[in-house]
Amino acid sequence: MRVLDPSSRITRRIAAVVGLVVAAATALSACGSSGGDSGDTQGAVKLGLITQLSVGDYFVVEANGAKAEAKKLGVDLQVVDSGQDPQKDVTLAQSLITGGIKGLAVVPSNTDIGPRVFRVTDQAGIPLVASDSPLADASGKKAPFIGLDNTGSGEQVGKILASEYGKKGWSAADTYFAVVAAPTLQVCNLRTNAEVSVFQKANPSFPSNHVVTVPYDGTPGKATDSMRTAITAHPQAKHWLITSCNDDGVVGAAKALQGNDFPAANVLGVGLGGDLACQIYADSYQQVAIPTTTYLDAGLIGATAVKTLYTLVVKKGKVGDNVYVPTPQIDKSDYQKYAGCK
Structure with a gap:
């Protein structure tokens, strides 16, 4: 942007628009992945999931659960990685909406982003679901929450x-x-x-x-x-x-x-x-x-987030304010039953 004439108001506006378009395209091409084979989801309803794939294995398991559920339901799930950067949560939401999603699930990097993400989804007229951490708009209205209490x-x-x-x-x-x-x-x-x-x-x-x-x-x-x-x-x-x-x-x-x-x-x-x-x-x-x-079954949380969006977007149904996933106590006698160690 600095190579353009900084004194030109029109030039600055053009640069800003170009920068946003490039950033959005780069974010989706670098971070996005489909929830199923393109042949299986062509023409299907598109849903989005913003998570933190690069931060920990937990989020990978969660995303895999979401992808598996999306494939089962026949929806096209676009999964992108915020890398625990709150600003990316907002820009990725905008990019996914531009790409045609009809519902968005977010694993927030910081709950403070709630009003900004709500503003983006409200303007697009699509439902928002929060996973792992709650999200609320500026008035305090909360998105349906799926995850751990x-x-x-x-x-x-x-x-x-x-x-x-x-x-x-x-x-x-x-x-x-x-x-x-x-x-x-x-x-x-x-x-x-x-x-x-x-x-x-x-x-x-x-x-x-x-x-x-x-x-x-x-x-x-x-x-x-x-x-x-x-x-x-x-x-x-x-x-x-x-x-x-x-x-x-x-x-x-x-x-x-x-x-x-x-x-x-x-x-x-x-x-x-x-x-x-x-x-x-x-x-x-x-x-x-x-x-x-x-x-905590991270895969179940991801799957439940997709089910919730499916209910809201495809079935036009209602969902509860909170869906808490159970957390049984485990030890060396039964951990393999839950953790699936190889």
Whole structure:
């Protein structure tokens, strides 16, 4: 754009339009994928899914579930990757609508984008569905939500942790609680805040200064690095409790303790989501340190998001405000039934 005459108002307008068209085309060609063979979906109703494929395996499983359901229903699902960039959520929504979608599901990078995404879908006259994280417009009207009950799942983990901690008989004086949290992710905060709240209600005498926030970005590597810092800062800790908003945070923190030769029997982690269950229960240290997790079927969430759009777009039906996917508690005795390890 800088090669054009910056003093020309018309030139600047042309450049802006060209830039938007190129960006939209590039986004779809680089990130998009069809939910089925082009021969199977030619002429079919088009739906869109904006997710975070490049961020973690969970989102890949979720997208695969959505694609499988789309193929079953005979709709053409366009899946694109925001890479956890909130601005891309908005531009990709615009691009998908330009491409002819009749309904949009979004796994938001940040719930703050709600008003902007709603504005785009409302202008196009198409339904919007939120998956994993809620979305609302400027007036507070919410899109139908499909996914995990974030606060409820945190409360579930907090109850499990409190129960398992009670069985250990550890002294609170030398026990520390690592809360592996991603402060920029609202859904993560909902889960971890609930975990801490439920645990503290069950253990009111547990020292509040023994609850340590371990910041991370949603990946095990960052959790490991941050947990190393926590270990160094609290050499007096003889026992560690660990929770997070997903399995990745718990596993990452446990790896830091493992690398520090901290006894697995002195660690009590409770996972959330179960996407790393196969890794946890194949490792002798982790299966002791993380004896249980909850299981969230990401593929089912993706499939349910597509079903919901299908009901709204094709059947012209009504759907509920929230569809929560169940999260059973699993351990080494039954994880393969859920996690499908190979």
